[in-house]
Amino acid sequence: xxxxxxxxxxxxxxxxxxxxxxxxxxxxxxxxxxxxxxxxxxxxxxxxxxxxxxxxxxxxxxxxxxxxxxxxxxxxxxxxxxxxxxxxxxxxxxxxxxxxxxxxxxxxxxxxxxxxxxxxxxxxxxxxxxxxxxxxxxxxxxxxxxxxxxxxxxxxxxxxxxxxxxxxxxxxxxxxxxxxxxxxxxxxxxxxxxxxxxxxxxxxxxxxxxxxxxxxxxxxxxxxxxxxxxxxxxxxxxxxxxxxxxxxxxxxxxxxxxxxxxxxxxxxxxxxxxxxxxxxxxxxxxxxxxxxxxxxxxxxxxxxxxxxxxxxxxxxxx
Amino acid sequence: xxxxxxxxxxxxxxxxxxxxxxxxxxxxxxxxxxxxxxxxxxxxxxxxxxxxxxxxxxxxxxxxxxxxxxxxxxxxxxxxxxxxxxxxxxxxxxxxxxxxxxxxxxxxxxxxxxxxxxxxxxxxxxxxxxxxxxxxxxxxxxxxxxxxxxxxxxxxxxxxxxxxxxxxxxxxxxxxxxxxxxxxxxxxxxxxxxxxxxxxxxxxxxxxxxxxxxxxxxxxxxxxxxxxxxxxxxxxxxxxxxxxxxxxxxxxxxxxxxxxxxxxxxxxxxxxxxxxxxxxxxxxxx
Numbered sequence: 001x002x003x004x005x006x007x008x009x010x011x012x013x014x015x016x017x018x019x020x021x022x023x024x025x026x027x028x029x030x031x032x033x034x035x036x037x038x039x040x041x042x043x044x045x046x047x048x049x050x051x052x053x054x055x056x057x058x059x060x061x062x063x064x065x066x067x068x069x070x071x072x073x074x075x076x077x078x079x080x081x082x083x084x085x086x087x088x089x090x091x092x093x094x095x096x097x098x099x100x101x102x103x104x105x106x107x108x109x110x111x112x113x114x115x116x117x118x119x120x121x122x123x124x125x126x127x128x129x130x131x132x133x134x135x136x137x138x139x140x141x142x143x144x145x146x147x148x149x150x151x152x153x154x155x156x157x158x159x160x161x162x163x164x165x166x167x168x169x170x171x172x173x174x175x176x177x178x179x180x181x182x183x184x185x186x187x188x189x190x191x192x193x194x195x196x197x198x199x200x201x202x203x204x205x206x207x208x209x210x211x212x213x214x215x216x217x218x219x220x221x222x223x224x225x226x227x228x229x230x231x232x233x234x235x236x237x238x239x240x241x242x243x244x245x246x247x248x249x250x251x252x253x254x255x256x257x258x259x260x261x262x263x264x265x266x267x268x269x270x271x272x273x274x275x276x277x278x279x280x281x282x283x284x285x286x287x288x289x290x291x292x293x294x295x296x297x298x299x300x301x302x303x304x305x306x307x308x309x310x311x312x313x314x315x316x317x318x
Numbered sequence: 319x320x321x322x323x324x325x326x327x328x329x330x331x332x333x334x335x336x337x338x339x340x341x342x343x344x345x346x347x348x349x350x351x352x353x354x355x356x357x358x359x360x361x362x363x364x365x366x367x368x369x370x371x372x373x374x375x376x377x378x379x380x381x382x383x384x385x386x387x388x389x390x391x392x393x394x395x396x397x398x399x400x401x402x403x404x405x406x407x408x409x410x411x412x413x414x415x416x417x418x419x420x421x422x423x424x425x426x427x428x429x430x431x432x433x434x435x436x437x438x439x440x441x442x443x444x445x446x447x448x449x450x451x452x453x454x455x456x457x458x459x460x461x462x463x464x465x466x467x468x469x470x471x472x473x474x475x476x477x478x479x480x481x482x483x484x485x486x487x488x489x490x491x492x493x494x495x496x497x498x499x500x501x502x503x504x505x506x507x508x509x510x511x512x513x514x515x516x517x518x519x520x521x522x523x524x525x526x527x528x529x530x531x532x533x534x535x536x537x538x539x540x541x542x543x544x545x546x547x548x549x550x551x552x553x554x555x556x557x558x559x560x561x562x563x564x565x566x567x568x569x570x571x572x573x574x575x576x577x578x579x580x581x582x583x584x585x586x587x588x589x590x591x592x593x594x595x596x597x598x599x600x601x602x603x604x
Contacts, residue, residue: 014426031455033451113336122534273537287451290447301442
């Protein structure tokens with residue numbers, strides 16, 4: 001196919017084009033990963049390796065897994081946030097995408113609005129939410145109070161005990177409510193997953209839906225038998241990326257930690273950051289934590305992908 | 319009849335959802351224009367205050383003046399640093415990812431398949447694993463408290479965008495490249511004069527996403543930057559919060575937050591079409 005000269009020149013040229021990535025792979029991924037494996041077996045403050053590092057073997061791992069209550073707390077917090085928050089936000093994104101795929105007037109405008117929070121995600125949006133969720137001055141608790149006032153008289157009809165005090169959630173300031181607060185923020189920025197679903201919905205065969213309609217299938221059956229199978233690969237994708245991203249979430253935890261009580265917002269990556277970059281700088285310990293983290297994230301991905309055989313449909317497959 | 323009813327239902331849901339999505343921003347604007355007393359009373363027994371009775375536009379200059387320890391200088395430093403870092407990161411990513419994507423899509427070299435598999439595999443490695451050794455490495459280079467650790471890695475490409483460029487370049491018809499080769503065009507010229515002009519949509523998406531990522535990046539600057547003169551807006555905003563963490567200063571915090579969001583809002587509104595076309599490109603990975 002190629003001219004004779006082209007082939008040889010493209011051999012050398014091709015590698016030349018890939019060089020930026022090759023250098024990056026070696027210097028920014030492979031060498032640091034190897035160094036991290038070695039560091040995890042040392043007790044070290046990260047300053048002078050020759051004088052300060054002490055070989056401890058696998059002690060860092062065993063200490064983390066068996067006698068570090070803070071590590072356990074951080075792991076629990078992150079897993080809880082990730083395993084509850086991800087299905088909720090992926091579900092919300094799916095619902096939003098189904099709504100936004102309908103040919104309604106002004107659909108472009110609605111799509112823009114639903115996508116906006118995802119684009120603007122950053123320190124500023126965390127600041128907004130910390131203010132919205134302020135237990136005393138925030139509009140969310142005010143709204144909840146108004147709803148409560150509406151339903152309270154009804155509730156009293158069958159509940160004799162005069163409940164005049166409503167359970168005002170402390171949100172970020174309370175150990176029980178701080179994770180629901182972060183999950184609310186996560187659901188609010190559903191735009192990224194929604195975009196993936198919108199793309200997948202374009203592949204739903206229209207004629208199949210019409211045929212099902214003619215056969216008298218109701219909307220729900222139509223969705224379940226026609227739309228859902230097409231969406232399953234996108235659901236798997238969003239669940240996997242959502243799990244990984246929420247396990248890695250750092251900004252919210254770091255920015256809001258001071259408000260929380262009882263280490264309620266001590267997330268895995270926040271604890272890792274503190275061990276590595278705050279005195280007494282336990283660099284080896286943090287490296288071991290990073291590898292356990294890799295194991296957990298990898299395990300979660302594997303679990304999701306394994307389960308996919310049962311419920312994900314690919315085109316050309318019955 | 320059924321159809322219209324379901325349409326009305328969908329429309330109502332969309333309006334309600336939009337209100338939920340927009341409300342936090344709206345509340346942010348209201349708070350940023352309130353007096354301290356009004357800000358803390360705007361959601362209280364008297365009901366919601368949908369617009370401040372006397373909009374305090376001076377909150378904005380006041381808030382920015384208070385950022386950092388020196389009036390105005392703190393804000394201007396943070397703004398300049400953020401703009402410079404973001405611009406360099408975008409240039410680096412577009413340059414390196416398009417180059418490497420072209421190599422993976424169009425050029426033959428020894429070990430290309432293995433290399434590509436390796437690249438996809440590295441996407442699985444959480445950044446936390448390499449974070450600490452990288453910090454130690456950059457410190458040994460003397461790069462701490464400079465923007466180099468934030469900018470230089472961008473020039474070595476990111477697997478996700480390389481993948482996107484590769485997918486796009488793979489779709490370019492072979493005859494186009496063949497013709498150029500016969501005319502004696504080098505691969506560098508093909509890349510600059512043929513490939514880059516036709517892959518504008520991918521360049522646009524890479525630009526938009528890396529812009530937003532770099533602009534909002536918090537952990538990177540937090541780890542690598544130390545002095546106030548080097549700070550970026552994201553970190554400056556947080557130290558601003560700690561300085562005035564009290565709810566009585568919420569109006570300043572909200573005003574400063576809005577200012578840091580403006581570039582991303584403008585970019586989003588200008589480049590909306592590209593976001594939507596990112597939809598079909600996103601389908602490639604989905």
